[in-house]
Amino acid sequence: MEGYLVMTESAYVPPKVWTWNREGGGHFAKINRPIAGATHEKVLPVGKHPLQLYSLATPNGVKVTVLLEELLAKGHAGAEYDAWLINIGEGEQFGSGFVEVNPNSKIPALLDRSTDPPTRATSWPPPMPTVRFGIIATTTTGDSSR
Numbered sequence: 001m002e003g004y005l006v007m008t009e010s011a012y013v014p015p016k017v018w019t020w021n022r023e024g025g026g027h028f029a030k031i032n033r034p035i036a037g038a039t040h041e042k043v044l045p046v047g048k049h050p051l052q053l054y055s056l057a058t059p060n061g062v063k064v065t066v067l068l069e070e071l072l073a074k075g076h077a078g079a080e081y082d083a084w085l086i087n088i089g090e091g092e093q094f095g096s097g098f099v100e101v102n103p104n105s106k107i108p109a110l111l112d113r114s115t116d117p118p119t120r121a122t123s124w125p126p127p128m129p130t131v132r133f134g135i136i137a138t139t140t141t142g143d144s145s146r
């Protein structure tokens with residue numbers, strides 16, 4: 001069947017009661033856990049801009065960087081940000097500071113420190129680009145039509 005992907009493995013049958021197979025499922029299954037929360041204390045670094053981005057250059061991790069860079073290229077100075085590396089391969093998404101910003105322990109996570117208290121903008125939920133674009137567009141130029 002040229003041009004088609006042929007599935008050779010049998011269909012996945014979910015177990016009645018799920019158990020965590022830490023070693024199964026490859027690299028990313030190993031870093032995921034069936035429970036939420038911090039595994040260790042780690043204060044996040046904070047830079048000079050209101051927007052603090054905590055992420056890593058994975059396909060999902062670059063989404064907010066792309067958004068902010070597009071806004072900056074369009075002249076939205078309010079989209080200036082400090083970017084900090086969260087190495088999910090090393091479990092840094094389970095540090096206490098990161099979990100405070102995003103309890104789901106997923107990158108990318110964005111913190112807006114221009115509000116009191118700071119606004120936690122993470123993509124799970126709500127969809128971050130929509131929320132962030134609205135906030136950035138209205139707070140930087142007052143013109144959200146561009």
Ligand SMILES: N[C@@H](CCC(=O)N[C@@H](CS)C(=O)NCC(=O)O)C(=O)O
Pocket residue numbers: 031032058059060061063088093105106107108123124
């Ligand atoms: N819905 C989110 C998903 C974010 C997501 O899945 N991030 C992954 C990396 S690409 C992550 O943080 N994984 C770490 C973990 O699950 O512990 C999005 O589209 O940005």
